[in-house]
Amino acid sequence: MQDDILTILDNVLTAVRPTQGERDELAELSRRVCGYIREEGVRCEVVGSGARKTWISGAHDLDLFIMLSADLTREELETEGLRVAKLVADRADSYETRYAEHPYIHARFADYRVDLVPCYQIASPEEMRSAVDRTPFHNQYVLPRISGLEDEVLLLKQFMKCAHVYGSELRVRGFSGFLCELLIIHYGLFLAVLEAACNWRDGLLIEPGVTTSQRARQGAQHSPSGGVWEPLSVIDPTDPNRNVAAALSLDQFYTFVDVARGFLAEPSIEYFFAKPLMPVRKSEIIAATDARGTDLLAISFEIPDMVEDIAYPQLYKLRQSAIGLLDENDFTVLGSAIGIRSASKTTDTVMLLIELESGRLPALRKHVGPPAYMRAHAERFKSKFTNNDTFSNVYIENGQYMVDIHRRYTSAKHLLESELHSCALGKQMREHIRAGYGVAEGKEIADIFDMEFLKGYFTDKIGVK
Amino acid sequence: MQDDILTILDNVLTAVRPTQGERDELAELSRRVCGYIREEGVRCEVVGSGARKTWISGAHDLDLFIMLSADLTREELETEGLRVAKLVADRADSYETRYAEHPYIHARFADYRVDLVPCYQIASPEEMRSAVDRTPFHNQYVLPRISGLEDEVLLLKQFMKCAHVYGSELRVRGFSGFLCELLIIHYGLFLAVLEAACNWRDGLLIEPGVTTSQRARQGAQHSPSGGVWEPLSVIDPTDPNRNVAAALSLDQFYTFVDVARGFLAEPSIEYFFAKPLMPVRKSEIIAATDARGTDLLAISFEIPDMVEDIAYPQLYKLRQSAIGLLDENDFTVLGSAIGIRSASKTTDTVMLLIELESGRLPALRKHVGPPAYMRAHAERFKSKFTNNDTFSNVYIENGQYMVDIHRRYTSAKHLLESELHSCALGKQMREHIRAGYGVAEGKEIADIFDMEFLKGYFTDKIGVK
Numbered sequence: 001m002q003d004d005i006l007t008i009l010d011n012v013l014t015a016v017r018p019t020q021g022e023r024d025e026l027a028e029l030s031r032r033v034c035g036y037i038r039e040e041g042v043r044c045e046v047v048g049s050g051a052r053k054t055w056i057s058g059a060h061d062l063d064l065f066i067m068l069s070a071d072l073t074r075e076e077l078e079t080e081g082l083r084v085a086k087l088v089a090d091r092a093d094s095y096e097t098r099y100a101e102h103p104y105i106h107a108r109f110a111d112y113r114v115d116l117v118p119c120y121q122i123a124s125p126e127e128m129r130s131a132v133d134r135t136p137f138h139n140q141y142v143l144p145r146i147s148g149l150e151d152e153v154l155l156l157k158q159f160m161k162c163a164h165v166y167g168s169e170l171r172v173r174g175f176s177g178f179l180c181e182l183l184i185i186h187y188g189l190f191l192a193v194l195e196a197a198c199n200w201r202d203g204l205l206i207e208p209g210v211t212t213s214q215r216a217r218q219g220a221q222h223s224p225s226g227g228v229w230e231p232l233s234v235i236d237p238t239d240p241n242r243n244v245a246a247a248l249s250l251d252q253f254y255t256f257v258d259v260a261r262g263f264l265a266e267p268s269i270e271y272f273f274a275k276p277l278m279p280v281r282k283s284e285i286i287a288a289t290d291a292r293g294t295d296l297l298a299i300s301f302e303i304p305d306m307v308e309d310i311a312y313p314q315l316y317k318l319r320q321s322a323i324g325l326l327d328e329n330d331f332t333v334l335g336s337a338i339g340i341r342s343a344s345k346t347t348d349t350v351m352l353l354i355e356l357e358s359g360r361l362p363a364l365r366k367h368v369g370p371p372a373y374m375r376a377h378a379e380r381f382k383s384k385f386t387n388n389d390t391f392s393n394v395y396i397e398n399g400q401y402m403v404d405i406h407r408r409y410t411s412a413k414h415l416l417e418s419e420l421h422s423c424a425l426g427k428q429m430r431e432h433i434r435a436g437y438g439v440a441e442g443k444e445i446a447d448i449f450d451m452e453f454l455k456g457y458f459t460d461k462i463g464v465k
Numbered sequence: 466m467q468d469d470i471l472t473i474l475d476n477v478l479t480a481v482r483p484t485q486g487e488r489d490e491l492a493e494l495s496r497r498v499c500g501y502i503r504e505e506g507v508r509c510e511v512v513g514s515g516a517r518k519t520w521i522s523g524a525h526d527l528d529l530f531i532m533l534s535a536d537l538t539r540e541e542l543e544t545e546g547l548r549v550a551k552l553v554a555d556r557a558d559s560y561e562t563r564y565a566e567h568p569y570i571h572a573r574f575a576d577y578r579v580d581l582v583p584c585y586q587i588a589s590p591e592e593m594r595s596a597v598d599r600t601p602f603h604n605q606y607v608l609p610r611i612s613g614l615e616d617e618v619l620l621l622k623q624f625m626k627c628a629h630v631y632g633s634e635l636r637v638r639g640f641s642g643f644l645c646e647l648l649i650i651h652y653g654l655f656l657a658v659l660e661a662a663c664n665w666r667d668g669l670l671i672e673p674g675v676t677t678s679q680r681a682r683q684g685a686q687h688s689p690s691g692g693v694w695e696p697l698s699v700i701d702p703t704d705p706n707r708n709v710a711a712a713l714s715l716d717q718f719y720t721f722v723d724v725a726r727g728f729l730a731e732p733s734i735e736y737f738f739a740k741p742l743m744p745v746r747k748s749e750i751i752a753a754t755d756a757r758g759t760d761l762l763a764i765s766f767e768i769p770d771m772v773e774d775i776a777y778p779q780l781y782k783l784r785q786s787a788i789g790l791l792d793e794n795d796f797t798v799l800g801s802a803i804g805i806r807s808a809s810k811t812t813d814t815v816m817l818l819i820e821l822e823s824g825r826l827p828a829l830r831k832h833v834g835p836p837a838y839m840r841a842h843a844e845r846f847k848s849k850f851t852n853n854d855t856f857s858n859v860y861i862e863n864g865q866y867m868v869d870i871h872r873r874y875t876s877a878k879h880l881l882e883s884e885l886h887s888c889a890l891g892k893q894m895r896e897h898i899r900a901g902y903g904v905a906e907g908k909e910i911a912d913i914f915d916m917e918f919l920k921g922y923f924t925d926k927i928g929v930k
Contacts, residue, residue, distance in 0.1 A: 201838035202864060231864075254837035254861045261840060292856055293827030293875065334831055334869075362758030362822055366799055372719035373666035375726060391757055396719045399667060399696075404799075410758065 005191070005267045012272045013151055016158045018057045026050055026062065029112055033064055036088040043067040043121060047139040049177050052146050054153040056161070060112040065136055067121035070129070077130070078102050081118020088116055099307070101131045125238045137238040138178055145185045145209075155190040156180045158272050163259040165252045170312040171340075173249035175256065182208045182234055182244060197260040202231035202250055209237075280455040282446045288458060289443075294334060295359035297412055298440040299352040299420070300448050302343055303432050311340055311348065314426025318433070319352055321423035322416060330365070331412045332357035337457035341450065350429070351453055359412040359441060364391050369401030413439045470656070470732045477737045478616055481623045483522045491515055491527065494577055498529055501553040508532040508586060512604040514642050517611050519618040521626070525577040530601055532586035535594065542595070543567050546583020553581055564772070566596045590703045602703040603643055610650045610674075620655040621645045623737050628724040630717045635777040636805075638714035640721065647673045647699055647709060662725040667696035667715055674702075745920040747911045753923060754908075759799060760824035762877055763905040764817040764885070765913050767808055768897050776805055776813065779891025783898070784817055786888035787881060795830065796877045797822035802922035806915065815894070816918055824877040824906060829856050834866030878904045 018026070030046045037044040048063035049055035066084050068077055082097070085105040089095035092114065095107035104117040119132045128134055146153065157180050160166035168176035175183075186208045187193045196212070203215045215233065231253035236242035263271040289296060299322070303311070315338050323333050335355045343349040367385075370377035378401055382394050385403045392404035409415035416439045425433055440448050483491070495511045502509040513528035514520035531549050533542055547562070550570040554560035557579070560572035569582040584597045593599055611618065622645050625631035633641035640648075651673045652658045661677070668680045680698065696718035701707035728736040754761060764787070768776070780803050788798050800820040808814040832850075835842035843866055847859050850868045857869035874880035881904045890898055905913050 198840060199838075250864050251861050254864055257837060258843070258861060261843070265844070292829040292869075294829050295827075334829065357827055358823065362760075364757040364759050364799070372722060375663060378723070378726070379730070396716050396723060399715050399719055404757075 008267055008269050008272075009155055009190070011269060012155060012158055015273070016056050016154050017151065018053070018055060022057060023053065026055075026060075026112075029109060029114075030062060030064070033062070033088060033109065033114060033116075036091060037064065037066055037084060037116075040084045040087060042084055045136050045139065047135050051139055052142055052153075052181065053150045054146065054157070054177070054181060056154060056157055062112055062114045063135075064114060064116050065132070066116060066118045067136070068118055070120045070122050070127065072120070074102075074129070077118055077120065085116040085118060100309075128239075134236075134238055134242075138236075141237045142178070142181050142185070146181055149184050149188075152184045152188075152190040153181050155272075156184060156193055159190070159194075159259070159263070160256065162270075162272050162274050163255055165256045165259075168247040170247070170309045170316075172252070173247055174252045175248060176244070179234060179244050179248075182206075182237070185209060186212070191264075194260040194264055197257050198264060200232075200253070200257050202253055203229075204231070205233045205235075207235045277455065280451050280458065282451060285446050285451065285454050285458060286443055289445075292355075295356045295412070295441065296445050297354045297356065297359060297416065298445045298448060299354075299416065299437055300349060300440070301432055301437045302347045302349055303428060305342070305346050305348055306428060308340070310428075311350075314429040315340065315350060315352070317424065317426050318350075318420075318429050319354075321425060322352065322354060322420055325415060325419055325423055326354070326356065326412055329409050329412075329415055330361055330407070331359070331415070335457070337453070339453045339456070341453070350432075351449055353445070353449065353454070353457055356412055361407055361410050363407055363410055364404050365407040367403050367405045369394070369403065372396050372399050372401060413441050473732055473734050473737075474620055474655070476734060477620060477623055480738070481521045481619050482616065483518070483520060487522060488518065491520075491525075491577075494574060494579075495527060495529070498527070498553060498574065498579060498581075501556060502529070502531055502549060502581075505549045505552060507549050510601050510604065512600050516604055517607055517618075517646065518615045519611065519622070519642070519646060521619060521622055527577055527579045528600075529579060529581050530597070531581060531583045532601070533583055535585045535587050535592065537585070539567075539594070542583060542585065550581040550583060593704075599701075599703060599707075603701075606702045607643070607646050607650070611646055614649050614653075617649045617653075617655040618646055620737075621649060621658060624655070624659075624724070624728070625721065627735075627737050627739050628720055630721045630724075633712040635712065635774045635781075637717070638712055639717045640713060641709070644699060644709050644713075647671075647702070650674060651677070656729075659725040659729055662722050663729060665697075665718070665722050667718055668694075669696070670698045670700075672700045742920060745916050745923065747916065750911050750916065750919050750923060751908055754910075757820075760821045760877070760906065761910050762819045762821065762824060762881065763910045763913060764819075764881065764902055765814060765905070766897055766902045767812045767814055768893060770807070770811050770813055771893060773805070775893070776815075779894040780805065780815060780817070782889065782891050783815075783885075783894050784819075786890060787817065787819060787885055790880060790884055790888055791819070791821065791877055794874050794877075794880050795826055795872070796824070796880070800922070802918070804918045804921070806918070815897075816914055818910070818914065818919070818922055821877055826872055826875050828872055828875055829869050830872040832868050832870045834859070834868065837861050837864050837866060878906050 030050065034044040034046065045065040045067055046063070047065055048061070049059075050062045055061065066081055068080055072080060082103055082105070089105045089107040092107035092109050095105050097103055098106050102118070104115060107114045107116060117132055117135075119135070120127075120129050122128060122133055125134055125137050157166060157177065160175055160180065164172070165174035166172070166180075167174050168179070183193050183206075184190065186206055187196055201214060205211075205213050205215045230243055230246060230248070231250045232245040232248050234244040236244050259271060319336055319338055323336065326333050333354060334357055337351075337353045339351040341349045341351065369381040372378060381401050385394050385405070388405075390403055390405045394401055394403045396402070409418070420437070421430075421433045446454065495515065499509040499511065510530040510532055511528070512530055513526070514524075515527045520526065531546055533545055537545060547568055547570070554570050554572040557572035557574050560570050562568055563571050567583070569580060572579045572581060582597055582600075584600070585594050587593060587598055590599055590602050622631060622642065625640055625645065629637070630639035631637070631645075632639050633644070648658050648671075649655065651671055652661055666679060670676075670678050670680045695708055695711060695713070696715045697710040697713050699709040701709050724736060784801055784803055788801065791798050798819060799822055802816075802818045804816040806814045806816065834846040837843060846866050850859050850870070853870075855868055855870045859866055859868045861867070874883070885902070886895075886898045911919065
């Protein structure tokens with residue numbers, strides 16, 4: 001069995017370990033681009049997986065930090081940083097300016113994607129002035145400790161990629177590359193991380209290289225997040241108040257736990273390289289929906305192209321609002337899926353799919369009133385519903401006043417069409433929702449969503465297995 | 466306002482107080498029938514409302530107890546008791562032998578119904594050997610205390626009759642005549658009972674003539690029933706371990722509270738004499754059902770003529786089993802009604818009506834598994850549902866394993882047809898259910914149930930107001 005696993009891991013490494021040629025090429029490109037920066041009299045630091053030799057073969061990403069004086073104002077940092085970055089980018093094949101906490105440049109040199117990120121050069125993380133200033137310190141922490149463990153990091157990243165839990169971006173809410181490295185530093189080996197994960201429970205606290213312990217579920221005084229419950233807290237070695245795993249969702253945490261158990265129980269290369277999914281045809285989707293007997297609702301609209309990490313939180317919020325609205329109105333939500341697809345150069349299509357036990361409810365709704373012993377409440381309740389347009393008189397059931405009234409929405413489609421725009425929504429989503437949106441149901445859904453998206457929901461949930 | 470109330474009460478009393486002619490007639494009949502008993506050398510006691518002058522005018526019932534020696538065995542009591550009763554009954558217009566805890570005779574003299582009940586003549590209730598032995602002591606307790614308060618009792622009984630909470634039989638689960646008398650003895654006046662009831666809360670303990678207090682909801686050490694929660698406990702003055710209100714249901718308790726509040730807030734003669742209900746037509750019932758958008762199910766079958774107090778508990782149990790079965794299978798029950806109608810000389814028709822949010826559910830059912838951190842449970846759950854005929858793979862949601870499986874019953878009608886006979890049921894009902902039963906749904910229901918029964922459910926609940 002161990003042999004089996006080791007053979008599998010060897011095969012994985014053969015596929016994902018960058019070749020010497022790749023390493024040389026990346027090193028050569030780093031040297032060259034850093035040279036352009038230094039020409040401007042500015043220090044340059046190579047960070048991320050490129051610096052640590054922990055990138056997956058074929059992932060041609062390079063992160064270069066332009067280290068500027070801490071004496072600059074924030075505005076000067078942006079101006080000077082962009083000036084240097086642009087001088088470098090002018091020698092690239094193409095580039096664009098992107099905006100996170102402050103602007104940076106994303107450039108292309110041959111088939112490499114190079115991020116040129118201005119930051120303050122500071123002496124210690126306590127002096128941090130912009131969110132990216134911490135990154136060089138991460139690099140300094142990881143570099144000496146990861147040496148000799150690069151293969152272990154590669155295995156963990158590839159394993160997580162295949163389980164769709166790799167990446168801390170808000171679309172994924174999984175494990176970042178830095179988090180992978182910290183887990184390897186902490187546990188020593190890829191298989192040791194997996195062995196440990198089999199018994200993980202949410203509320204886990206890891207101080208890399210020091211302790212692993214279970215936090216109490218109540219009272220989050222030990223949580224770096226200061227109160228918000230996070231399934232996993234991994235203390236940032238450069239900042240004890242920061243949780244490196246803050247972006248990780250509960251379900252992604254347990255998905256990793258689950259695949260770790262699965263792989264150790266029955267090792268297979270498929271935990272690293274998924275079998276390609278068969279394409280799904282529209283007729284199959286329709287047949288699967290019919291067999292389930294459930295009702296599907298879909299909301300889809302176009303928004304101007306947005307940064308993923310801004311669009312996704314708003315889409316989560318939209319989904320939460322839609323589900324909340326349906327819950328409050330007694331519709332039973334069985335599942336949902338979201339997605340954003342590029343629709344054109346400048347616009348994206350937002351997709352929200354909701355599956356309901358039923359999209360229809362009877363006109364009659366049982367309305368629960370106060371306990372019968374509460375005299376004053378009872379009087380108010382009775383006077384409110386007497387001579388009202390109800391299905392019943394006020395009656396007593398199990399010691400409580402009740403009345404059968406008319407339900408406001410008997411159709412989930414109509415409910416979402418009428419009320420979704422007035423729910424809590426992100427800024428951009430709200431604007432586009434207010435401008436108008438349609439709700440599709442039943443077979444229409446196969447017309448408005450691409451099969452790729454529906455396949456995603458149906459593969460996990462509808463068992464087109 | 467007070468004047469208003471007093472006028473109303475006067476009018477009620479004029480209608481329900483037995484006339485002198487009625488009283489004389491009943492006294493004359495008592496004397497005559499008691500005479501027949503004494504001819505046999507046996508003592509006779511007149512008990513119940515006839516003895517206490519607290520019967521509602523027109524209710525021609527007389528309870529005569531045949532007091533036999535406590536030296537007799539139980540068998541001798543039955544033989545000798547029936548012998549004496551039959552000698553009396555031979556002079557009646559008609560009679561039949563009935564069976565409660567032991568046999569008694571129900572006879573008709575002109576338009577009077579006379580119960581001839583054999584019991585042991587004992588010195589105190591502690592020596593009680595049969596359930597009816599207590600009744601003469603009740604009579605002895607009430608007689609001296611109710612004198613001068615007869616009108617108050619009449620008002621309370623008529624008020625309760627009109628609210629359908631009068632009677633301790635299991636069909637009604639309301640207030641017995643004896644309980645009415647004790648309440649009047651305790652509170653002194655009809656209106657005082659009503660005033661008190663406005664603030665009653667279930668868990669009330671009344672020791673007639675002594676205290677009124679609220680029992681703690683937890684720990685039923687004060688309850689005469691020794692543990693079973695009863696909304697009202699009224700200590701039997703002849704036996705501190707007996708709750709006179711044991712038959713009263715929670716909803717009947719609060720229905721009385723509710724009408725007491727209603728009457729005191731807006732006094733009206735309608736609280737004593739209900740306006741006759743308009744007859745309901747089949748088309749109205751069908752239209753009302755359509756408007757509600759709910760699904761109705763009906764079970765109806767014939768049983769041999771049974772004593773009500775045996776049939777009703779079994780029918781309650783049948784209803785409970787049917788509702789439990791529907792609940793377990795995710796059908797939402799909105800309401801129900803039961804009834805027993807005489808179908809012929811020897812058979813009764815049992816009727817059970819159930820209203821559901823929907824009689825249909827989708828084929829897909831979300832099945833919740835163990836929390837994801839529970840490794841051993843997780844493995845068992847996953848192995849159970851892998852390669853199974855499911856709609857989905859096992860997935861993780863909110864930290865729990867889940868799988869979408871096939872629902873066993875998508876039709877409530879089919880569920881009841883297939884499973885009801887294997888539920889907990891009373892002896893006779895079980896036999897008849899096992900022999901076969903049909904479940905009707907939708908418009909069929911108006912064909913199998915009489916309008917009288919449906920009106921009962923629809924008046925309270927469907928608002929044919």
